Amino acid sequence: MKPAQHPISDLFGRLRGDMPPLTKPEMSQTISFARITLIVGLVFLHYVAYPNSMNSPFDGMDPAAFPLATFVNSFVLFFFFSVVPLLSMVSGWLYFTFDSDRAMPALRERIWKRVGSLYLPLVFWNTLYLMVAMLACVHLPNHGFLAQLNFQPAEAGFMQHVNAVFALTAHPIAFQFWFVRDLLVTVLLSPVLWLALRHAPYLGMAVLGVAWLFGHDLFVFFRTDVAFFFYLGGFLRMYRVPLHIGRGATIALLLLYVALVALRTLAPLAIDVQPHRPELLNLATRAMRPIGVLACWGLCLQLARTQVGAKIARYGGLSFFVFATHFPLIAAVKLALWPLLPVESDGWMIAHYVASVALTVAISLSVGMFIARFVPTVFAWMNGGRVLPVAARETWAGSVPRGA
Template sequence: MNSVPVPLREAWLHWLRHDAAPLTEPRLGRALGLSRLLLVIGLVFLHYRFFPGSAHTPWDGFDPDQYQVATFVSSFLLFFFFSSVPLLSMVSGWLFFAFEPTDAQGALQKRIVRRVGTVYLPMVAWNALYLVLLLALFAWRPGAPLLGTLNVDFARAGAWDYVNALFGLTAHPIGFQFWFVRDLFVTALVSPLLWLALRHAPWLGLGVLGVAWLVGSNLGVFFRADVVLFFYIGGLLRTRGARLEIGPRATLVLLAVYVALVALRTLAPLFLEWEGSQRPLAVVLLTRLLRLAGALACWGLFVQLAATDVGARLARYAGLAFFVHAAHFPLIEAVKFALWPYLPAHGDAWLIAHYLASVLATVAITVGAGIALARAWPSAFALMNGGREAIGPKDGAGTRPALGRPELPPAL
């Protein structure tokens, strides 16, 4: 039974899809590819984190006391790209449950096994590479600023810390960004339970996961409930045959609302006060709900962009999304520290310039390295990229998720 009254739901869907062009398979493939590539680049912006030497965290919002413009820009973009993990997870769930109900057992087994090679083993390979390089840095310069940005303290780490650094069993791996990949893999492992909920109690399953997400529960096995909730939502859309079109007018309205909400959250320190990380409940809930609004707004944007020549060209590089995600941290921290001494002054304009230069340089390095490795050492690239091709076909279709085809490319 649907939880939303039929007339209200139908009116909402009519508005959402008004003037929407048919979402053909090539255009859908481009939209999915664009979502992976551009949202991963968004994560690079998000993982810039602090300005070097600053005690202010962008997770609070802008700093009303100093560098108001620069801290607004960094905090605004951080909150804007909070939509990345939800939408990437929804895409993954939508692709994952692309099988006939009669073939559920075999399809789920194949997908779980496949995720070992496309998600988990590449994560371990990257973490092993980072561990070797950063341990070498620690032996050479124990006080290097880059080491202070890691979640592993080499001076005090024990055996279990190194196990987690590689495998992310109970704590974040050394590549901080791989918390998402690890949770995505765990979500695949519990996918039979999600499938039972999708088939027999879809709204109850959504309610349980939604409440866990809102209250900040990790359900005992995840680092965060974001991934499993939005993966489930993607599966719910798939199993119910929901159309994914969003019209241009609705996209503009959704983006405007999302930008306004992000700006409001960024300016929260003007209206509310809190100490440390104990943010008011209203701020916590708004920050969480931003992710849901952002996923919808950004999907509409990618659907529109997929119909353009620019979108077709960009979608060809969707296969590099995993490589960029894997390679960007702690590289961005190294780039930040390398560029910081060349900053002429610590004013708003120069801080923003440093922020943009650090992110764009990191993206350029990771994309360039991925393409170079794919050409020079294809087998190594295949391992580090989970078997994904670096550049897609010239027609710009990117990943072409034929709706009736049971085997689909990995989502990230």
């Protein structure tokens, strides 16, 4: 790899201010912190709508019914729209670590490894969820849980069953795995991306960027979010662009992003988003994500270096497990807790929202740590080959009474 000066380098130079360069351990800790916290953000996003709401949080708040509760739900959803782009950038940054003189052997090795760490877990988890859905279809055919899925076993044809597990041409039953499927497709195309990064970096960035901005799937992706931001991460790595963002820049970016997210959430007050959102509004929603990526990355940089952040980062190895288990678990938890509300009001709906996410994350973390503690090889297989660090396993072991 060769260092080069680019406008993007100048941009990060202005953003980092007086922040010193990150050491390798600091970068590793920041990435671990980012992974686990961003996946928790994804759980909030996949709560989707309140059980009593006819309004999709993807449209924005509902001015007519429970405006405060729907504002909170929609605001958090739009805020965490930066999760997939940022995780994709981190993946691209980590992927393109090889020297140019051994690019092809390195790419072949990485592609083969990613098939095992991405696609095999995708097939495993979706097979498991398909079995759960089929059992629910037989024993609980009228339960609201089935309606939360994007797949109905009793009505699905052969190809729908295939896609439910393998995600070939449509989203799998655990729809969060669309990200893993698109990441794998991006990895399979990484030799092409590497050639573009090597010989025409801005042309490749423009092609993928325009496709992403206007929502074109380029015929092979579900969405081009992963490919575009993966490419950006590879660009940052290949051209050695420093990733430091100072505290002042982080605060400024975060305030700007919060303001943009709030405006997007309030859009139904000024724009009719029913029955179809205006394309210009969709375009604006996508356009604010790069700001969110910078703001969230800067926030992760600042928080990961604190004592609390360091402790949270120790559980970065659980991020894939939480990602894999949080849906449809969040759907089941949401429906189970809803009858406990004393009254359907804004306050209680927000409490239900937070409690559902908290319980889902707690269950996922507890199950993951239990399996990692007592059958680490099984956990690693379910976790895409990712082993939970010994320190995290010891923390779990310390919380379990001896002989339990």
